[in-house]
Amino acid sequence: MSRGQSLVELAVCAPLIVLLTLWTAAAVQVIDASAGLQAATQAAAAEASRAPDATTADRLARARFQAMVADYPLRSPHLSISSGGFSRTDEVIATASGAVDISWARLFFPGRLMLSSRAAVPLESWRSRGPVL
Amino acid sequence: MKSSEGGQVLAFFAIAMPVVLLPVAAYALDATMLAGRESALQAATAQAAETAAQQINVRALRSTGVLSLDAAATRLVLEQALAEEEPGARIDSSAATNAEVSVATSEPVRLPFSMFTDTVVLHAHATARLVAGYETPA
Numbered sequence: 334m335s336r337g338q339s340l341v342e343l344a345v346c347a348p349l350i351v352l353l354t355l356w357t358a359a360a361v362q363v364i365d366a367s368a369g370l371q372a373a374t375q376a377a378a379a380e381a382s383r384a385p386d387a388t389t390a391d392r393l394a395r396a397r398f399q400a401m402v403a404d405y406p407l408r409s410p411h412l413s414i415s416s417g418g419f420s421r422t423d424e425v426i427a428t429a430s431g432a433v434d435i436s437w438a439r440l441f442f443p444g445r446l447m448l449s450s451r452a453a454v455p456l457e458s459w460r461s462r463g464p465v466l
Numbered sequence: 467m468k469s470s471e472g473g474q475v476l477a478f479f480a481i482a483m484p485v486v487l488l489p490v491a492a493y494a495l496d497a498t499m500l501a502g503r504e505s506a507l508q509a510a511t512a513q514a515a516e517t518a519a520q521q522i523n524v525r526a527l528r529s530t531g532v533l534s535l536d537a538a539a540t541r542l543v544l545e546q547a548l549a550e551e552e553p554g555a556r557i558d559s560s561a562a563t564n565a566e567v568s569v570a571t572s573e574p575v576r577l578p579f580s581m582f583t584d585t586v587v588l589h590a591h592a593t594a595r596l597v598a599g600y601e602t603p604a
Contacts, residue, residue, distance in 0.1 A: 342475035349479075350487065357491040361498045368502025375509050375551075379516075453550070454513060458520055 352441060359435045359442050362406055366433040369405030371450040373398050377412055378427035378452040387419040394427060407431035408445075416456065424455040492579035503575050504588050510551035511571045511590040518543045518560075518567045519594035533598055537562045544569055558589075565596040 377398040384390035394414050402410040410431035417423035428451050436444035521539040526532060540562040548555050548571060555573040562568075570591045577586060 338473070339475045342473065342479075346475065346479040349483075353487060353491055357494050360495055364495070364498045364502060368498075368505060371502070372505055372509060375506075375513070379513055455517060459522060 355438045355441055359438045362435060363433050363446055363448075366406050366431070367448050367450075369402060370407060370410070370429055370431050370448050371452075373401035373405070373410075374412070374427045374429040374450040375452040375454075376401055377414070377429070378425045378454040381414055381416060381425040381427065382454040382456050387416050390414065390416055390419070390425065394425070398427075398429065402431065406433055407448075408434050419456065421456060421458045424453050427452045427454075489581055492581060496577045496580050500575060500577070500586060500588070503573070504590070507552055507555055507571060507573050507588050508590040508592070510548055510555065511569060512592040512594070513551060514544050514547035514571075515567050515569050515592040515594035517547045518562070518569070519565075519596045522596065532564075533596055534564045535562045535567065535596055540567055566593060567595075568593045 377394040380397040381390035381394035384393050391414050395412055398410070398412045408431065410429065412427060412429045415426045415428075428449070430447060430449040433446045433448060434444070435442055435446065518540045519535065521536045521543055523534045523536040526534050541560060544557060544560055544567070548557060552571075552573060554575075555571050558570045558572050560567070560569040568591070570589065572587050572589045574585050574587050576584060
């Protein structure tokens with residue numbers, strides 16, 4: 334009467350376990366990528382705020398951003414930097430976006446999630462700087 | 467298998483799911499989220515300290531030529547910078563000596579999945595120094 338019952342029960346339960354495992358792994362990957370993108374954006378804005386001029390600020394911020402996002406599971410990371418006229422009262426606004434690829438679990442989830450982050454850091458007011466004062 | 471042993475696998479999963487598997491999954495999510503929040507708090511604290519360390523006491527600089535910090539402005543900037551970056555964080559202590567700002571912050575973080583505790587309090591500490599000159603920034 335109960336021949337094969339264990340197999341049926343396992344067949345019922347196993348997909349739940351697999352789904353739970355996949356969901357957990359995908360969620361951890363998304364949370365990790367989101368934290369990484371936020372940290373990289375913040376670091377890029379902080380780096381730009383210490384630069385002597387707008388061009389250097391943009392270059393340093395991008396280099397810092399790329400170095401940081403490389404450690405996180407992010408695809409096509411993009412950073413835009415706005416520093417106004419780079420005067421002493423301005424602030425650097427960094428806006429970043431990137432995608433997290435969870436296509437390995439696309440049977441249950443969307444294959445790609447877009448993330449975005451923003452950070453604002455005031456320019457260092459006493460620092461020596463370029464032509465704009 | 468005897469008929470009296472039927473349903474053992476279901477019974478095992480019925481016990482293992484809430485006791486082992488769900489808490490492990492909850493822990494993985496909470497730990498990842500907590501690590502991200504802790505690094506964000508540390509970054510916000512460091513940024514607030516750096517911004518505060520730029521609050522030069524202009525009056526003292528003009529009268530004595532010595533670089534020092536304006537303690538009142540330092541505290542105000544610390545609060546503003548931290549509120550902007552991490553609205554849930556608060557300043558536990560801060561100290562501004564002549565040219566150095568130290569700040570300790572904390573932030574209660576709610577764990578959405580934990581079955582054992584609702585909230586964890588994160589702590590961060592940062593120090594920034596006011597140093598003259600561009601080539602060797604603090």
